[in-house]
Amino acid sequence: MFSMLLLRFAQKITRRSFMRNSGSVRILVVIIMALFMPSVISAQAEPVHRPVSVSFVPGFGSNGPPYTHVTSNFSLNIIGGLIGNIEGCEIGSVLNIDKGHVTGFQAAGVGNFAGGDVAGLQIAGVIDVVGGGFSVVQIAGVTNVVRGEVAGGQLAGVANIVLTHVRGVQLAGVMNFALGDVTGVQIAGTGNMVGRNSTVQIGAVNIALGETYTQVGVFNIAGHARGLQLGVVNVAEDHDGVPIGIVSIVKNGQFHVNAWTDESSLLNVGIKLGSKHVYNVYAVGLQPLGSSLRSRLGLGIGGHIPADPFFLDIDAVGYNVSEGLRFWSQEGLNMLNKLRITGGWQISPKLAITAGPTINVWHSTEWDGEDIPIVGLPLYSHERDINGPWTDIWLGFNVGVQLF
Helix, strand or coil: CHHHHHHHHHHHHHHHHHHHHHHHHHHHHHHHHHHHHHHHHHHHCCCEEEEEEEEEECCCEEECCCCEEEEEEEEEEEEEEEEEEEEEEECCCCEEEEECEEEEEEECCEEEECCCCCCEHHHHHCEEEEEEEEEEEEECCCCCECCCCEEEEECCCCEEEECEEEEEEEECCCEEEEEECCEEEEEEEEEEEEECEEEEEECEEEEEEEEEEECCCEEEEEEEEEEEEEEEEEEEECCCCCEEECEEECCEEEEEEEEEHHHHCEEEEEEECCCCCCEEEEEEEECCCCCCCEEEEEEEEEEEEEEEEEEEEEEEEEEEECCCCCCCCCCCCCEEEEEEEEEEEEEECCCCEEEEEEEEEEEEECCHHCCCCCCCCEEEEEEECCCCCCCEEEEEEEEEEECC
């Protein structure tokens, strides 16, 4: 519409200029026509099919205006090219620009830019940008950007960015980002982020604001985790799956403080932290009885089986045992590994009584384990040889209370 008004305006001025015989006005009209005539022609032009197109730079090539109304099966761009659609193959040493869709193969030394959908293989030395949806495979040395949905694979040296959904695989040296759902796999050297739901994320940092089924990394964050979270730190608002890490924090999960005594440590305090069914144990203990004061520091993982008002916890905890109050021995290996099978009775919302048997394995390069348990049923004992450790196994117990 704007171009048609310009054309009528120029025609009107032309008629008046000839009537007045004004040379300066005629020159002005010629300049206006030269500037705006290509857009007028483009607005009025019908789609054109040309099997082969060759361009030197965008806007200068075999097609001529209107460039963006041409559909070609093969386009060769010496430096760069501008065209409407590609249904076949497009190759540019620097730049390919397509107003509409691309079906087939597109390769550029620097970048590919498509305003519509792309279905096929897109390869660029630096960046691929798609204004519509994308399917099959997209490869870029730095970044792939897709405004629509991706169905296929994206491979980028730095980042893949999708503003809607992904069905397939995203591989990036640094980061994958999808604003919608990801049904497939994201793998990145640094991080993955999904605005809604995801299936599998593997990276140093993984973030899924909706539901997720698998996250493997150093730091994992999820809105609702339904499967595996494997990392150093796992965070979720809700968790119906298995968080495995040094720290697992679930807003609607478990947080309990425990105090207990067992056969090898009179005084013990610990924290259970995790999801509804899987938790971490952090514990410290003191044994003032025996030949000397001993302290221990433990970390473990366990599973929780509710049967209201009762429950059963099964966990494995590894302790480092030291003389005195050091909690960590630097002189040698002194490991006490416990398998605890603990039943509980929830007598109130904030208080439970706990008790159960334990299986204990002592492994040390410093001490014989015979005097580690004050009471217990010995099962196995191995004396240290010249270079080996002491090993002892016994049955024990634990009795305590659980708060919160």
